[in-house]
Amino acid sequence: MTRLKHIAVCGNIGSGKTSLTEKLAKHYGWNPLYESVDNNPYLRDFYQDMSKWAFHVQIFFLNSRFRQVNEIHGNPKPTIQDRTIYEDAYIFAANLHQSGYMTDRDYMNYMEIFQSMITFVKPPDLLIYLKASVPKLVRQIEKRGRDFEYSIRLDYLRQLNKQYETWISNYRDGKLLTIDVDRLDFVENIDDFSLIVNKVDYELNNLFE
Numbered sequence: 001m002t003r004l005k006h007i008a009v010c011g012n013i014g015s016g017k018t019s020l021t022e023k024l025a026k027h028y029g030w031n032p033l034y035e036s037v038d039n040n041p042y043l044r045d046f047y048q049d050m051s052k053w054a055f056h057v058q059i060f061f062l063n064s065r066f067r068q069v070n071e072i073h074g075n076p077k078p079t080i081q082d083r084t085i086y087e088d089a090y091i092f093a094a095n096l097h098q099s100g101y102m103t104d105r106d107y108m109n110y111m112e113i114f115q116s117m118i119t120f121v122k123p124p125d126l127l128i129y130l131k132a133s134v135p136k137l138v139r140q141i142e143k144r145g146r147d148f149e150y151s152i153r154l155d156y157l158r159q160l161n162k163q164y165e166t167w168i169s170n171y172r173d174g175k176l177l178t179i180d181v182d183r184l185d186f187v188e189n190i191d192d193f194s195l196i197v198n199k200v201d202y203e204l205n206n207l208f209e
Contacts, residue, residue, distance in 0.1 A: 004078045004125055004204065004207065005072070005078060005079070005125055006072050006078070006079055006081065006122070006124040006125050006126075007024070007030065007078065007079070007080040007081070007124055007125060007126045007127075007128065008080070008081040008083070008084045008124035008126070008127050008128065009021050009024075009080065009081070009082055009083070009128045009130065010083055010084055010086075010087055010127060010128070010129050010130070010164075011129060011130035011131070011132065011164070011181075012130075012132060012137055012157060012160050012161055012164055013137060013141065013152065013157065013160065014132070014136075014137035014138070014139075014140035014141040014144075014157075015130040015131075015132040015136075015137060015140070015181060016130055016132070016140060016181055016186070016187070017035075017082050017083060017130060018034060018035065018082050019186070019187050020128070020130065020186060020196070021033075021034065021080050021081070021082040023186065023187070023193060024080055024196075024197075024200065025080050027197060028078070028080075030077070030078045030079060030080045031075055031077045031078065031079045031080070032079070032080055032081075032082070033068045033071065033072070033079055033080070033081045033082060034082045035061075035064075035082045035083045036060070036061065036064040040057065040060050040061065040064075041060070042056040042057040042060055043057055045057075047152060050096065050101040051100075051101045051102075054096045054101045054102040054106070055102055055103075055106040055109075055110065058088060058092060058093045058096065058102070058110060059110065059113070061088050061092070062085065062088045062089070062093075062110070062113065062114060062117070065083070065084070065085040065088055066085060066117050066120075066121075068081060068085075069085060069117075069120070069121050073122075081124070084124065084127070085114075085117070085118070085121060086123075086167070086173075087167075088114070089110075089111065089114040089118075090163070090167050091160060091163045091164060091167060092160070092163075093107065093110050093111070093114075094163060095156075095159050095160055095163050098159075099156075099159060123173035123174040124174055125174060125175065125207060126174070126175045126176075126177060126200075126203055126204065126207060127171065127173075127174060127175065127176050127177070128177045128179065128200070129164070129168050129176065129177070129178045129179065130179055130181050131164075131168075131178055131179065131180045131181065131182075132161075132180075132181050132182055133161075133182050134154060134157050134158055134161065136181065136182050137157050137161075138154070138157070175203055175207060177199060177200065177203050179196060179199065184196070
């Protein structure tokens with residue numbers, strides 16, 4: 001535990017990353033770093049016109065995440081991060097390109113920037129993946145009430161889930177903990193949260209063996 005530096009929570013939109021990041025940070029005394037959603041100047045426009053704003057929104061998130069990487073590196077206290085820089089490239093940008101919302105030229109430029117950044121990035125000590133079905137994601141998105149997210153299409157969430165499953169199945173950069181949250185409510189149910197804590201404890205206790 002003394003060598004623990006970086007824990008990250010990943011998952012689709014509405015999977016509960018921010019809530020779990022907040023609860024685990026409080027439970028373990030970790031420093032939390034959250035995704036820059038509310039201060040992203042392109043996000044509302046992006047959900048209205050993905051083709052026009054895809055490159056802009058992804059560059060903002062990529063730069064924000066890279067700043068977080070530097071903050072984690074300079075902080076002696078263990079940090080838990082809400083979403084990783086890997087997801088920006090391998091999930092969201094890749095999906096936008098494959099779906100035709102990001103041009104070949106923009107995607108190539110984006111990936112060149114990402115590849116330059118990634119040489120300075122160390123993978124998290126533990127990656128926690130929150131696996132959720134589309135109905136679960138939709139319920140969570142509706143519950144948190146961000147009006148600009150109401151226009152998110154179901155097929156967009158399905159495509160992102162496929163991207164996540166592919167990425168996670170090939171993830172070899174570090175320790176991985178997958179948690180199926182479809183039947184869990186770790187925000188309202190203390191037993192569900194305790195279940196997750198037990199799983200995290202097990203991974204952390206075996207992390208540096």
